[in-house]
Amino acid sequence: MKIVIGSDHAGVEMKREISIFLRKLGYEVIDCGTHTTDSVDYPDIAEQVTCEVLKQNIPGILICGTGIGISIAANKVDGIRAALCTNEFTARLARQHNDANILALGSRVTAVSYALEIVDVFIKTDFEAGRHHNRVEKIKQIEKKYYERS
Ligand code: RB5
DSSP states (O other): OEEEEEEOGGGHHHHHHHHHHHHHTTOEEEEOOOOSSSOOOHHHHHHHHHHHHHHHTOOEEEEESSSHHHHHHHTTSTTOOEEEOSSHHHHHHHHHTTOOSEEEEETTTSOHHHHHHHHHHHHHOOOOOTHHHHHHHHHHHHHHHHHHHO
């Protein structure tokens, strides 16, 4: 099992804790950085992580201060469904209903211990498909329509 993770400078500590947690669960963690608290731009990290998610067809985790900027950036990429989650309920539904392939977290919003619980739910929950399949397909149609225009 592989998972890719990345954060800006605001999320480095949370990324470290989540990586330890995931490795204990047996995951191979691909760390796209950043590795220090020196300031970096979250879109650069989002882009690297989305590339791995799509190339390897694996889940991803992205962290910035609020989780907002990095999820907005990730969602610009065709095929990415990044869900900013602040609790276990939204993490569960992000998988069950939205087939989210990236979990976004805000290190200045969510405590690390709670983030680990959110991650645990996200990685252990499957897409329900069924009535949600058509809705996710419609998201893909929007991507197709607007990417073809640009
Ligand atoms: C960095 O200071 C901060 O803007 C970033 O981590 C994030 O919160 C952006 O959405």
